[in-house]
Amino acid sequence: MAIFGVLGYQRGTKASVFMAGVVMFGLALINRQADKIGSAINGLNFGIRFVLAGGLQALGGSGNKSEAIDQVIESMGEVTPLVREGGAGLGLALAFALLVLIGLLVSNAKWFKGRASVPSLVVGLANGYLISAYLVRALIPDGDSSLPLPFFLTGERVTSPAPTVATSASGAGLLDQISRLVTETLSDRTLAIIIVVIIALFVLLATRFSNRPAKKG
Amino acid sequence: MGPIELVFLVMIALFGVVGIVRGYARELGITTMLLIGLWVLVFIDQQFHVQLDKLLVALAGDSPVTQATVKALIFCAFLIGIVFISYQGETLSFPGKGANHVFSLGAGLLNGYLFAGSLWFYLGDANWPFLDISQDYSQFYDLAWKVLPPNVLTWPYLIGLAVFMLIMRVLK
Numbered sequence: 001m002a003i004f005g006v007l008g009y010q011r012g013t014k015a016s017v018f019m020a021g022v023v024m025f026g027l028a029l030i031n032r033q034a035d036k037i038g039s040a041i042n043g044l045n046f047g048i049r050f051v052l053a054g055g056l057q058a059l060g061g062s063g064n065k066s067e068a069i070d071q072v073i074e075s076m077g078e079v080t081p082l083v084r085e086g087g088a089g090l091g092l093a094l095a096f097a098l099l100v101l102i103g104l105l106v107s108n109a110k111w112f113k114g115r116a117s118v119p120s121l122v123v124g125l126a127n128g129y130l131i132s133a134y135l136v137r138a139l140i141p142d143g144d145s146s147l148p149l150p151f152f153l154t155g156e157r158v159t160s161p162a163p164t165v166a167t168s169a170s171g172a173g174l175l176d177q178i179s180r181l182v183t184e185t186l187s188d189r190t191l192a193i194i195i196v197v198i199i200a201l202f203v204l205l206a207t208r209f210s211n212r213p214a215k216k217g
Numbered sequence: 218m219g220p221i222e223l224v225f226l227v228m229i230a231l232f233g234v235v236g237i238v239r240g241y242a243r244e245l246g247i248t249t250m251l252l253i254g255l256w257v258l259v260f261i262d263q264q265f266h267v268q269l270d271k272l273l274v275a276l277a278g279d280s281p282v283t284q285a286t287v288k289a290l291i292f293c294a295f296l297i298g299i300v301f302i303s304y305q306g307e308t309l310s311f312p313g314k315g316a317n318h319v320f321s322l323g324a325g326l327l328n329g330y331l332f333a334g335s336l337w338f339y340l341g342d343a344n345w346p347f348l349d350i351s352q353d354y355s356q357f358y359d360l361a362w363k364v365l366p367p368n369v370l371t372w373p374y375l376i377g378l379a380v381f382m383l384i385m386r387v388l389k
Contacts, residue, residue, distance in 0.1 A: 179360045183359070183360070191369050192374050195370065202323055203248075206241050206311075206317070206320040206324060207312055207385045
């Protein structure tokens with residue numbers, strides 16, 4: 001998050017908003033078309049392995065082609081799919097990382113260059129959050145990720161809160177609500193991340209945005 | 218006797234006032250030192266707890282209460298030493314063209330949170346040695362306890378923040 005925040009700040013609002021578009025497009029596409037992208041990646045992986053194992057020679061050679069192809073496929077052994085069912089595995093994460101890399105390279109173009117600003121920093125941080133949240137989910141599919149992604153990017157439905165919570169929250173004071181948010185809703189890791197981000201953001205703003213004359217003594 | 222959290226809230230507020238007087242550029246240097254000091258304590262507590270327990274047995278005997286008290290006193294003394302040296306000695310100043318009061322107040326409060334919050338945690342963890350504090354804590358106490366630095370920030374976060382601070386210090 002900090003890296004993307006700094007990049008966003010350095011490159012300006014136009015580049016940050018462009019990156020946000022790339023990230024959101026990538027996430028929405030991957031989460032809605034995971035099966036199609038997955039089969040394309042697996043096919044590409046198989047094709048590369050086939051060529052490396054001598055598949056082109058088998059196709060272009062004389063004699064019984066189907067037998068030669070069968071031999072090549074046999075010599076390849078079992079090809080583990082990069083994207084498993086449901087979109088799990090390294091493949092989609094790599095595809096997303098590639099998309100982000102392309103987005104970063106494109107956003108470095110002259111046309112996107114702008115002045116450093118606070119909005120670009122905030123958009124950059126949001127980009128960093130979305131990217132890291134997705135990569136954590138993709139690389140540790142069975143893990144209990146505490147970095148939620150917006151539901152419109154994941155296609156997941158928002159579960160309605162338990163009636164008991166809703167009832168008790170209705171008449172509760174601000175302290176009650178904050179207390180419930182901190183102790184029941186947020187995990188320790190999320191809380192730590194929030195505090196770390198607040199501190200890092202504060203330090204970044206203090207060291208980069210304060211421009212009054214220095215105090216003597 | 219009033220609630221114990223008031224003492225620490227007043228301490229944090231005092232750090233905020235000190236921050237305004239000194240300026241954020243110098244306060245952030247103390248933040249860095251506090252983060253490093255806190256990392257040392259949390260790292261030892263989490264990664265070397267077996268050796269730490271042995272040391273506490275050697276120092277305080279078999280009583281768990283005395284061990285907890287000695288641990289709290291050592292950890293608090295370490296933090297107080299770090300803060301004293303940071304304020305008294307050569308200050309690690311941060312870049313910045315000035316002393317914006319809002320940022321200075323924020324940096325002071327941040328130091329207060331790290332310092333007073335850590336003392337709060339270690340003393341509370343040892344069940345408030347030498348003090349007659351009632352166990353019936355307020356809702357605010359329970360909420361604040363959840364976000365005290367040693368409670369919520371594990372050592373990777375602390376060292377990550379310290380490194381980030383040092384990067385911000387050297388970046389022009």
